[in-house]
Structure formats: C-alpha cells, structure tokens
Amino acid sequence: MTIEPEMLMAYADGQLDPLNTKRVERAIAGDPALAREVERHRALRKRISDSFAPVADEQVPDRLAALLKSDVVDLPVPRTRPILARWREAAALAACLVLGLVIGLKAPHGPVSGGAGGLYASGSLATALDDQVGGADGTVKVAVSFRDKQGSYCRVFSSRATDGIACRDASGWALRRTQQGSPTQHGDYAQAGSPDPELMAAAQDMMAGEPLDAKAEEAARGAGWR
Amino acid sequence: MAAFENEMLALLPRLRRFARALARDAADADDLCQITVEKALLARGSWQPGTRLDSWMYRIMRNAWIDTARARSRASETFVDAEAGAGIGGDGGAEARVALGEVEAAMRRLPDDQREAVALVLVEGLAYKEAAEVLDIPMGTLTSRLVRGRQALMLDLGEAA
Numbered sequence: 001m002t003i004e005p006e007m008l009m010a011y012a013d014g015q016l017d018p019l020n021t022k023r024v025e026r027a028i029a030g031d032p033a034l035a036r037e038v039e040r041h042r043a044l045r046k047r048i049s050d051s052f053a054p055v056a057d058e059q060v061p062d063r064l065a066a067l068l069k070s071d072v073v074d075l076p077v078p079r080t081r082p083i084l085a086r087w088r089e090a091a092a093l094a095a096c097l098v099l100g101l102v103i104g105l106k107a108p109h110g111p112v113s114g115g116a117g118g119l120y121a122s123g124s125l126a127t128a129l130d131d132q133v134g135g136a137d138g139t140v141k142v143a144v145s146f147r148d149k150q151g152s153y154c155r156v157f158s159s160r161a162t163d164g165i166a167c168r169d170a171s172g173w174a175l176r177r178t179q180q181g182s183p184t185q186h187g188d189y190a191q192a193g194s195p196d197p198e199l200m201a202a203a204q205d206m207m208a209g210e211p212l213d214a215k216a217e218e219a220a221r222g223a224g225w226r
Numbered sequence: 227m228a229a230f231e232n233e234m235l236a237l238l239p240r241l242r243r244f245a246r247a248l249a250r251d252a253a254d255a256d257d258l259c260q261i262t263v264e265k266a267l268l269a270r271g272s273w274q275p276g277t278r279l280d281s282w283m284y285r286i287m288r289n290a291w292i293d294t295a296r297a298r299s300r301a302s303e304t305f306v307d308a309e310a311g312a313g314i315g316g317d318g319g320a321e322a323r324v325a326l327g328e329v330e331a332a333m334r335r336l337p338d339d340q341r342e343a344v345a346l347v348l349v350e351g352l353a354y355k356e357a358a359e360v361l362d363i364p365m366g367t368l369t370s371r372l373v374r375g376r377q378a379l380m381l382d383l384g385e386a387a
Contacts, residue, residue, distance in 0.1 A: 006369040009376065013347070015354050044380055048348040051329035055243040061256055064238060067263045068231045135271015143272035197362045200269075201289050211268040 003027045003034060012041035111161055112175065121166050121173035129155055129166055129173045130225070134217055144203060145212040145220065153212075153225040156203045163196055165203055168225040177202055230270060233279050234263065240350065241283055247333060247345035248291045258294065262287040284350070284360045288342055295338065332382040340375030347372055 010016045011024040028034045111125035128140035140159040154167040164178035245255035346357035358368040
C-alpha cells in the first residue's frame, strides 16, 4: 500500500480522520522508512514552532498596543490637492447634478443599469452606496470605503444578489467588480454580508493609502462622494 | 466596541509571531502588524461577531503582506537579493539587520505560497482546514504547498535522511 506524502504529513500532524489514521498506522507498522519520515515531520514541526514561539512572549511594542488602547484613531494624512483638480471636480459635480436629474426621472428598478460607459449601480444599491454608513446592516452592506489611485471614492459592498466594488464617477457608482452574492459560501467565519476575500484583495490593490475611517467616510458622504 | 479592541489586543502577540514568520525581518514584521491593526480597525464593520477574530486578522495580515511584498519587489527589481542567512537585508533600516536564526533564514528562502502555509500550520498551529480558509484555497492545495514547504525546510536545515 502506498501512502502519499501529504497523507503521511497529515498523520504526523494529527490531522487525519480515524479511518485514514488506521490506514497509515498499518502502513507504518510494515515500513520503518515511513515511521522515520513521520518522526522527521514532527521534529521539523517542533523546531519551527520553538524557534518562533519566543516572539509571542515578547512585550508588544507600545506603538502597536497604543493603536488599540486609545479611542482616537489617527486619521490618514489629508492630501492636499491641486487647485485645478478642485475646479475639475466642481465641473464634474455640476455635470453630475444634471445627469442625476435625468437618471432620477427614469427611476430604474433593478440594482444595476447599463449605459454607454459600462455598468452602474441603480435603485436600492445606488441609494445604499450614496447613503449607507460603512458596517451598517441592511439588505446592502458596505464593508469598506476608500479612495482609489485616481482619487475616486470607492466602496466594497455585499448584498444577496451581488457583491462588488463600486467607484463614484461623474455618472454615478460605476461597478468596477461584481460577483454573485452568496450568503454562506466561505465556511464558518465568513458569513452573510462579510465581503469575499478576493474582493477585499482587489480593493486593497485599487486603494491609495488607507481605507476611510468613520469620520472621513462621513465627510465624503456629505460631499456627495466627489 | 471596546471588547473588539481588547480581543485584538489579546491577539497581538500571535499576530506578531505570524508576521515574523512572513516578513523579512523584525522591523518589517512590526510594520506589517501595524498595517494589519489599522486595516482591521477600519474594516471592523465587515467582521461578524461570533466568528473567529483570529482567522479574520490572519487573513487581513496575509493580504497586507502580499501587497507590501509585491510593492517591494517592484521597487527593487534591479536589486539582487543577497543570500539570506547572511543577515543582510540590503534595503532595510540599520536596526533591521538583526542576525537571523537558522530557521528564520530558511523560512525566508521558501516561495511565498509555501511560507504562508508553513507559517499558519507550523508556527501558528492552525488546523489544515482553518489554514485553508484563511488562505482561501482548497484543502488539497494547502496540503501540497505544506508538504513541499516542509520538504524544502528539511533539506535546508539538514534534516533530510
């Protein structure tokens, strides 16, 4: 009987179910080389574990503990923006108002509407992206808000129908990434409403600096995300 | 809310250990910890109370590590990495030039995907299933990375037959 290296390792780590444990034990009984391999796995495990263990006993540096002991979280350094960009923003905001009126009159029903510029959030999803505070519960849940490298505001959202990342541009919330919303696909600890790790990884890639904290998010919301 | 911070505070020693197993030196490891804590505080709304905070934090740290490692490799494309174990980071701060232990040096020579598997299972003591969930990979992928990482470490540390 051959025992794959993975199974032997899992046996050494005590990670096998009872049936496979028996299987491996029988094989080891008839093959001293397998027994030695198990010993090597256990010795390596102990050596690696022992060599890093002292780190967990070290005093945690003050600067780390301070992040959690104080109620005041450092705000990200505000970025000064060139005056031209502000003018462009003002112009875009004006255009946005006009467009908003047009879109508002059409009053689409679904969470997504298509346009020449790609997919945009509409209906309840657009409303949630506009108004909802990060972390608040609702049919749509916004996990994180951030600025992307172009300076646009983006929000990671999850809902029953769709999860994704939407970034605010002149036309509304452009859907940069979407995937099927799925309440419990990731096992025990990532339950309904918790954003998919791939989505969070994508958000981290897009992000300039740090995610917005509650204050920065409130300010962005007050300014219409522009 | 304070309970969330206190739980994170209690996890810091383990997070620092995980960071040390991932990052190239102690200074980088604590930077990684800081980034992780900041990201976790800001993303607290996405953590589901009643689920495991440690898995959630490990995952944030691992993603942050991938990001910084990627950024660093872009920044130092012309830089040829000195043989690890010599204890010379090349681009780190002077305080980071701490002599590396043999095991830490060997960990640093592992490919990233094997190193993170070894760090979660052998350093942090996670079950295979938990580690696979943190990395968001199937069990089979986890065990194959883990077995390759261990074989490489055994060779490197002179524990091969």
